[in-house]
Amino acid sequence: MSSGKRRNPLGLSLPPTVNENSESGDGVADEAPSQAPIEDQLKKLGLTEPQKQRLNEWLQVKEGIQDLSEDMLRNEGELGHGNGGVVHKVMHKVKNVVMARKLVHLEVKPSVRQQIVKELSVLHKCNSPYIVGFYGAFIDNNDISICMEYMDGLSLDIVMKKAGRLPEKFVGRISVAVVRGLTYLKDEIKILHRDVKPSNMLVNSNGEIKLCDFGVSGMLIDSMANSFVGTRSYMAPERLTGSHYTIQSDIWSFGLSLIELLIGRYPVPAPTKAEYAQIFGLQESEIELADGRTDAPEYQTSNTPAAMAIFEMLDYIVNEPPPTLPKKVFSEETIAFLSKCVKKVPGERATLKALSTDPFFTKYADVDDHGEFAAFVTKTIDIPRPV
Template sequence: MTPPPFLGQYRLLRKLGEGATSVVYLGLDPFKNRQVAVKIIKSEFLDDPRNGRQNRKQLQNEAALAGKLIHPHIVETYEAVLADEISYIAMEYVSGGTLEQYIHADNLLPLDRVVEVLYQCCRALNYAQYHGVIHRDIKPANLLLDASGVIKISDLGAATRMDIEQTQSNIGSPNYMSPEQVRGESVSHLTDIYSLGVVMYRLLTGHSPYSPKNLAHLYQQIMQETPPPPTLLRKDLPLPLERIVLRALQKDPVQRYPSWRDFGNELAALGHFEQGDLEVNESEKFNILRSLQFFEDFSDIELWEVLRIGEWQKQPEKTVLMRENEMSDAFYILIEGSVSVTRGARLLIALRNGDCCGEMAHIRGQQLPRSATVTANTEITAMKIEPRQLAQLSEACQSHFNQAFLYVLAERLRLSDDRFSKLTS
């Protein structure tokens, strides 16, 4: 594959490496004056008669994630292009190599560094899960080190957005696949926890948890055999580390750590890291949405979808969210505080936590002059959603929004009837 000197806006400087599916070049983005890694996808990967469609879907996933996962321990994807002539992904360039160099018995990292890099992985994968993404191909080759030794997780092309229907593919590298991946079952963040457990085992011992004769034997061992305790392979290994890695490697997903936070907190306790981190706010937001009646019928996966598209706003008292006769089609979910809905000088209704406003424009399917003014009575927290963002959600999630709006309209009609009855009685 001979690439052109320029690919999009990127000038290609030199080849960094090549794999079965792609060739990676060091590039320069002259507009932002930064080095980038440009992965050119091989045409035979995308046009494969058996898996080409799925492979293209992976690249589309990468394009959808571009610019969305911004985290200090995730390789940032700048751009992904799927075209007839040439397809490529431009991403953050990470110069320090991968963890593959440290999974051999003669070149192991110090134990405190192992704990540190695994904790960083837990933080990043926790963040990705809160954005509805599971990786499905955690392995040392996808765990990069920058010049200062900080972990960056790469290759989210194999990742699954949790709202995409296809979740039963066994994408993954055989040595790091979980039992449920081998069986072709549905995958979740617990699958990634298992795979990171395999990485941890290798970083601690310099050996794989399994010693197969062939691929079929490997799959059998993954599903049925318990790995040797790491202390048999490394006598100086602290027992708490052995306990952590063996829990991550449990065959039954229910027996593994239930969350990245649980996994990370145990590592943090050993490494004396701060347990509070950048992902707390996302978890808190999820819990708040879960408590609101508006989202009562939404699944957890659908709530993560909503969090990805919603713009979380804090506004002071007397802020006008929407004004009568103003053209707009956004709607708001009130998270905390109170607003007044007025027409002219007349108060129509007061709304509080869990109520929505502005939904009529969405129901009518077009921008309309606002029929009322919505003003904050107190400091408020609200989530703003625009129709174009709503269209990005899965059909099931959109359907639940429509059902919730119908419930809101029915309830407001009931309140209006009650008020009218009292006036005429």
């Protein structure tokens, strides 16, 4: 980014991400809440038989892995970079279990690292087919290792880069999984995600879609605060002007992420009619924006995400209309669902409960696609088939 474009006309600041007092369900969990036995939890979640079977199989594998340490793991290659850390594929040498290990380097006091591991222990209570499984965390010198379920389809931002953009029917499946994952975190674990974006939506060759990297450890987020620039671009407008975080802020990030998956690029600044015409192979005259505006605004000198300085992007999110989709390219159900997620005023956004009864959601909820999404992920990521 050009340094000459680093404008901050609103005087916006990069707000803190944690340690805020607000409505119930907004806080970071310091200790794992008491929960019913796993059988009762699974029954309450209303899972399908295949979901129950896969979750039970994973729990059995997890039970065989007690203590974790650096000596127990064999590095099998880098998977990507997360907030403040690098993620590797690793193999547990004794149990022959493949994991994803996120390595976070922190120059902090040992007591802080110990507290972070303690806060992360709440992840042991997350037993949902929509949340990435947690094996455990450990400290090695100044590094914290977070060992998680390995998802062989990687993250949706990688899938999108390889596929260009995702079909509406697949985004429908993703919306069901994410809404249910956010609902589980809020209702059962009593936390918000705080970092909803495509890179934190993981998929596998079974067609499962799971959330990861949510804000369970306030101290960890505080320690990595300077590395959260990527997260800022998915923050809701109210967060960028200093308001506290609520579930409505997660819903904004969710809606922005789905639009990104549908059009193949981060939707700020909003695509112009000319860009939409190019993306979908249409004439510009055929593009009609769903909210009735004549065209997306030409913003300063930057009209692509890559050309925008960070504060220019944040200024756009706060001041300009939210992104919208073109009519006729997408169904009315899709456009209506997403428009409810990206309302500028938090009180006007849909709640998780409202989204779970929306026609777009119910169209894809609990519908067997006969392995179509799983096949798409496998082909796109080129996952080797078992011999």
